[in-house]
Amino acid sequence: MAVALTPLSIPGRAGQLVSQLGDRAELHDVYDETGSRVYHDVSVRDTHExxxxxxxxxxxxxxxxxxxxxxxxxxxxxxxxxxxxxxxxxxxxxxxxxxxxxxxxxxxxxxxxxxxxxxxxxxxxxxxxxxxxxxxxxxxxxxxxxxxxxxxxxxxxxxxxxxxxxxxxxxxTPDDPEAAEAVPEAVIAAVGAGGRAYRMHDYWPAGADTRTVTIFPAEIGDEGPVTVCTTTVGxxxxxxxxxxxxxxxxxxxxxxxxxxxxxxxxxxxxxxxxx
Ligand SMILES: C[S@@+](CC[C@H](N)C(=O)[O-])C[C@H]1O[C@@H](n2cnc3c(N)ncnc32)[C@H](O)[C@@H]1O
Known part of the structure; x- marks a missing residue:
């Protein structure tokens, strides 16, 4: 079930993309029933830490x-x-x-x-x-x-x-703080364990005490619903x-x-x- 997220909950380019998708965007929290399957697919093979x-x-x-x-x-x-x-x-x-x-x-x-x-x-x-x-x-x-x-x-x-x-x-501390300030959002390509390709937006302006991660399918066609999973953390x-x-x-x-x-x-x- 989609949670009470709105495109306005999502900052940066990810938010703009969701706004452009309009009604086609189905927003989910990363840990709800739909989001947890996407999170699992993206992270299960991650050996970090x-x-x-x-x-x-x-x-x-x-x-x-x-x-x-x-x-x-x-x-x-x-x-x-x-x-x-x-x-x-x-x-x-x-x-x-x-x-x-x-x-x-x-x-x-x-x-x-x-x-x-x-x-x-x-x-x-x-x-x-x-x-x-x-x-x-x-x-x-x-x-x-x-x-x-x-x-x-x-x-x-x-x-x-x-x-x-x-x-x-x-x-x-970045080598070039001005350059880092200019790039508040990283976009990372990932392929899940099940073979699906995703694009993850990590929005974190320098000095901000929260960051928002939003996961889109890598390929978005011209029609049909698009599952978008997002989380904002401290x-x-x-x-x-x-x-x-x-x-x-x-x-x-x-x-x-x-x-x-x-x-x-x-x-x-x-x-x-x-x-
Ligand atoms: C970043 S994921 C990490 C999951 C796992 N440790 C891993 O490495 O893939 C964070 C997990 O914390 C859970 N979580 C969020 N708030 C929680 C809380 N208050 N108590 C217990 N678990 C929580 C989420 O549902 C999610 O599964």
Missing amino acids: VRELVALVRRIPGAVLELAAGSGRLTMPLLALGREVTAVELSAAMLELLSERLAEAPERLRERCVPVQADMSSFALGRRFEVIVLGTTSISLLDEEGRAGLYAAVREHLAPGGRFLLSTVDIV VLPVDQLGAELGRAGLTVLSGHPLPGAWRYRDVLLEVGVTA
């Missing part, structure tokens, strides 16, 4: 709690480590995709995964975990109040000596995140740079409870 995350988790024995697990892009490699993984996800559509993947996975992986529909900013699972993972810079999906809830819940669920591993953006730079974690009684122990993208690179943080 997998190697670095797996290397850190390997060093910490025990059960894993993965937050914002989506359709399991990170869940499957975590299960492959031989760990028990509790996968928390808010979207029923995403959880359905995760269940479909698990159903096709070997039983030795499937039997160690516990999918849970819950909000990462407020959950109570009644047990503790040696490792809590929040990848794919998904912390940026929460507002300040949501993040405060997340930090409290993480403290409640982290075993003594446990680690919270999360990624966020590390904004890179940008939470690593310094701000570190300060927030500190106020919540959590300490950043180490930071691991991840391969970069347009105007930013992600960083994977290893966080413990402040002694």
Whole structure:
């Protein structure tokens, strides 16, 4: 079902394109029933941060709690480590995709995964975990109040000596700030796992504290409906995140740079409870 998005919700060239499409544009949130299938198709083969995350988790024995697990892009490699993984996800559509993947996975992986529909900013699972993972810079999906809830819940669920591993953006100072200012929107071509070609618009004016990602089919014909999926998320730079974690009684122990993208690179943080 299309959500209450309007072409005005989408800034930049992506918004102009949606306006030109008029009634033909069927707007979806990236994590609704239609959007989650597009997101899954585009991202399922993406190996971004997998190697670095797996290397850190390997060093910490025990059960894993993965937050914002989506359709399991990170869940499957975590299960492959031989760990028990509790996968928390808010979207029923995403959880359905995760269940479909698990159903096709070997039983030795499937039997160690516990999918849970819950909000990462407020959950109570009644047990503790040696490792809590929040990848794919998904912390940026929460507002300040949501993040405060997340930090409290993480403290409640982290075993003594446990680690919270999360990624966020590390904004890179451009070599030529004027040139970067002039390009608020990157357009990226992508081919999904199912062979469909997409064009992703990443709209993020320099200094803005939100960015909007909008996914179109790469080829748009002259007639018929066009599925357009969009999401607007906050940008939470690593310094701000570190300060927030500190106020919540959590300490950043180490930071691991991840391969970069347009105007930013992600960083994977290893966080413990402040002694
Ligand atoms: C960027 S995707 C990442 C999914 C997966 N980790 C991956 O790497 O593909 C973010 C996920 O967070 C989920 N999500 C959004 N808000 C959430 C919340 N408050 N609690 C739990 N999950 C949430 C979305 O439905 C989506 O599946």
